[in-house]
Amino acid sequence: MNHLNIETSQHVQIDYIPAGIGARIGAYILDIIIMGIYLAVSLSLIFEFSESSTWVIMAVVALPLMAYHLVFELFMEGRSPGKKAVGIKVIKTDGTPATFGNYIMRWIFRLIDITTTSGTVAFVTILVNGKGQRLGDLAAGTAVVKNKKRTSLSDTLYADVEEGYEPIYPEVSVLSDKDISIVKEVLNERKEYDRQTYKIIALRTRNAIKEKMGIEKTREKGTLKFLRTVVKDYNVIHG
Known part of the structure; x- marks a missing residue:
């Protein structure tokens, strides 16, 4: 897999290592597990303690699940809980933190990349691109990379x-x-x-x-x- 070469505002080249397929899949699975737990708990509470209409179920259950990745990446500096667990994050391809607009674009394209194609489009795009980018990343100008950690x-x-x-x-x-x-x-x-x-x-x-x-x-x-x-x-x- 290629390195993602980024030039800072001081014209210094910094190498980021794109997140591998394994890390991306691992993060995806962890996020699915968390979403599944939320779905099971919220539905059981709704049906146990209230006679809720469809719109209530949508508001309490469906909308948080739909906004899961957008909200977490926005407030956790490019990380969903799954991404944080495996040590990867979303950044802009110029090395700066992604913006709300970048996250929105990735979130919209997630429907094509992952939701409707079971991740096939994302998988193929990441393999071909080689820089930690699915279709949504290419559209948003972002990449998913390994965290750079100080170790000594x-x-x-x-x-x-x-x-x-x-x-x-x-x-x-x-x-x-x-x-x-x-x-x-x-x-x-x-x-x-x-x-x-x-x-x-x-x-x-x-x-x-x-x-x-x-x-x-x-x-x-x-x-x-x-x-x-x-x-x-x-x-x-x-x-």
Whole structure:
């Protein structure tokens, strides 16, 4: 399966791994189980304690089930309970969180992708596309990807700083945690790219950081050395 290459607003390439067929099916099954439990419980309560008309049953049972994926993905940052359980989520193909309009489009196309075709159209589209996208994703400009999780101290903003170290670039004070997070991600993913591609990514990152800091020249020779210094200085200045 192909990686989903996303370029951030700072022109840094980030790789997302598309959710596999197995994860998508697993999430679907878990969501179906949850919906089935809700259906069984709500119907039993309705028939036990009230003489409800058809519209009441529709309002209490059918509408929540119809809106299940739309509501959960909207309020759980692109995750239904099933998606959250298997570690996948919906994002826009530019790497930003999906919007209400994106979720609506996916939800509408769900009728074609999954409901009326028992998931056949979605299954075939995901296999052919290779980027975690069913028909609804293609229409909405979204993709379902694996969650990117920080798994070690080196993935955080933290950096080792020797005692008595004096910051070289006080201008790092204008940077945000998000900026440093991107710098660290670039530094940590050197082995994920071929040499030329990584060189371009590192240069773009350096130039974006220099521009935000408002400096024209660096004191170090070497792009990576500059980026490491920025991380160290940020740690010192921000404690």
